[in-house]
Amino acid sequence: MAANGTLAKDDGAVQKALAALDAHVGAMRNAYNTADSINQSIAANYIADSSSAFQRQIEQWMQTCQHVASMFQTLQSDLQGASQQISSADENALHMSGFTGGSQAENYANILTGK
Numbered sequence: 001m002a003a004n005g006t007l008a009k010d011d012g013a014v015q016k017a018l019a020a021l022d023a024h025v026g027a028m029r030n031a032y033n034t035a036d037s038i039n040q041s042i043a044a045n046y047i048a049d050s051s052s053a054f055q056r057q058i059e060q061w062m063q064t065c066q067h068v069a070s071m072f073q074t075l076q077s078d079l080q081g082a083s084q085q086i087s088s089a090d091e092n093a094l095h096m097s098g099f100t101g102g103s104q105a106e107n108y109a110n111i112l113t114g115k
Contacts, residue, residue, distance in 0.1 A: 009090070014083045021076040028069040035062055 039058040042051055 009086050021072055025069050025072050032065045
């Protein structure tokens with residue numbers, strides 16, 4: 001929100017946040033794949049009760065990682081959707097108010113003259 005109670009949207013900031021979320025999801029995917037590879041290697045080469053317990057811990061971590069990555073993807077999708085909704089509402093408000101995308105003075109003149 002802007003200081004005067006109006007909504008201010010910064011498309012650059014939204015795009016930066018979306019890119020950061022995408023990078024985090026990618027990093028989580030890489031960590032998940034690395035853990036999965038290590039877990040498979042341990043399962044194939046180290047047979048013992050302690051190995052099984054360790055593998056279960058890795059599997060629990062992988063499940064949690066998938067859940068968190070899914071939540072990040074939902075956040076990313078919701079942010080993108082909200083940004084699109086705000087842009088659409090802003091365009092509709094400008095259209096309904098008579099703003100043509102010209103200078104502020106031109107827009108006010110159009111409103112005052114009924115154009």
